[in-house]
Amino acid sequence: MKVFTRNAALSDELKRHPGTCGFVPTMGALHNGHLSLVEQCRRECDTVVVSIFVNPTQFNDPNDLKNYPRTVEADLALLEKAGADFALTPSVEDIYPEKDTRVFDFGLLDKVMEGAHRPGHFNGVAQVVSRLFDIVRCDKAYFGEKDFQQIAVIRELVRQCDYPLQIVACPIVRDTDGLALSSRNALLTPAHRAAAPLIYKALKEGVESARSMSVDEMKRRVVERIDADPLLQVEYFEVVNADTLEGIDRWSDTFPMRGCIAVQAGNVRLIDNIAIL
Numbered sequence: 134m135k136v137f138t139r140n141a142a143l144s145d146e147l148k149r150h151p152g153t154c155g156f157v158p159t160m161g162a163l164h165n166g167h168l169s170l171v172e173q174c175r176r177e178c179d180t181v182v183v184s185i186f187v188n189p190t191q192f193n194d195p196n197d198l199k200n201y202p203r204t205v206e207a208d209l210a211l212l213e214k215a216g217a218d219f220a221l222t223p224s225v226e227d228i229y230p231e232k233d234t235r236v237f238d239f240g241l242l243d244k245v246m247e248g249a250h251r252p253g254h255f256n257g258v259a260q261v262v263s264r265l266f267d268i269v270r271c272d273k274a275y276f277g278e279k280d281f282q283q284i285a286v287i288r289e290l291v292r293q294c295d296y297p298l299q300i301v302a303c304p305i306v307r308d309t310d311g312l313a314l315s316s317r318n319a320l321l322t323p324a325h326r327a328a329a330p331l332i333y334k335a336l337k338e339g340v341e342s343a344r345s346m347s348v349d350e351m352k353r354r355v356v357e358r359i360d361a362d363p364l365l366q367v368e369y370f371e372v373v374n375a376d377t378l379e380g381i382d383r384w385s386d387t388f389p390m391r392g393c394i395a396v397q398a399g400n401v402r403l404i405d406n407i408a409i410l
């Protein structure tokens with residue numbers, strides 16, 4: 134695996150590699166969730182590129198940015214083992230030689246849920262992902278469904294900017310106790326880590342009982358179940374049309390539905406989601 138710290142050097146290298154190019158953008162502190170994306174990319178593409186860049190423009194909370202886990206050396210070893218061909222670890226100056234002032238409008242997609250609770254977050258994600266797509270002119274880009282709303286926003290970015298590439302959504306990888314793997318899990322105290330599996334447990338229970346009660350009743354029960362643990366506090370739990378992200382007030386047989394949640398666990402904010410059948 135070859136490691137690039139400069140965007141231009143990677144772009145030049147990629148011109149010398151015909152065949153399909155797959156790209157996995159990450160913010161590092163890699164775990165098996167990220168590696169599942171890299172492995173799927175390896176199976177489907179001739180060339181596999183992974184970026185590690187903690188993008189400052191998508192953090193609305195300066196403490197979150199400061200505390201975000203950074204483990205580049207260990208990350209590169211994992212990527213080598215997973216069969217990546219190229220890793221990009223650029224500096225902030227290299228990605229943003231000038232301040233990025235672009236303002237995107239994704240309609241409802243970036244206004245609800247994470248968009249409402251992390252102002253500016255998806256604008257920052259769109260800024261960095263579009264920069265990365267300009268550097269790595271890939272055929273397929275891989276994103277995890279843990280960040281369900283992010284995929285909807287990035288699909289819309291690709292549509293608006295006409296990028297000739299396919300977005301591949303990959304399933305959520307969970308720990309054995311059900312907690313969705315996330316780089317931020319490393320920041321949980323042992324007590325909060327022990328409490329956190331309740332999030333997925335409550336989501337699963339909600340889905341199992343969904344059709345036997347109203348949408349509002351199901352939402353109320355999930356929130357109450359999690360909030361009953363003093364270490365966890367639900368920020369939002371929304372049931373949405375999985376395509377449009379519009380909130381719904383009755384169960385549907387005509388479009389896919391998704392339950393999306395954010396929970397504060399001490400100083401750490403966790404997100405998760407589940408398909409509703």
Ligand SMILES: Nc1ncnc2c1ncn2[C@@H]1O[C@H](COP(=O)(O)OP(=O)(O)OP(=O)(O)O)[C@@H](O)[C@H]1O
Pocket residue numbers: 158159160161166167169170275276277278279280303304305306307313314315316317318
């Ligand atoms: N548990 C997971 N299963 C599948 N994909 C995942 C998982 N965790 C992260 N990803 C995906 O990996 C890519 C990079 O994510 P990122 O580097 O932000 O890691 P993260 O674990 O989501 O970190 P955090 O949520 O703490 O920011 C994203 O597309 C994300 O959706």
Ligand SMILES: CC(C)(CO)[C@@H](O)C(=O)[O-]
Pocket residue numbers: 158159160186188191258261262280283
């Ligand atoms: C897509 C991404 C790499 C952009 O910084 C980030 O939001 C992430 O890791 O999900």
Ligand code: BAL
Pocket residue numbers: 191192280
């Ligand atoms: N995986 C989403 C990146 C973020 O939380 O900023």
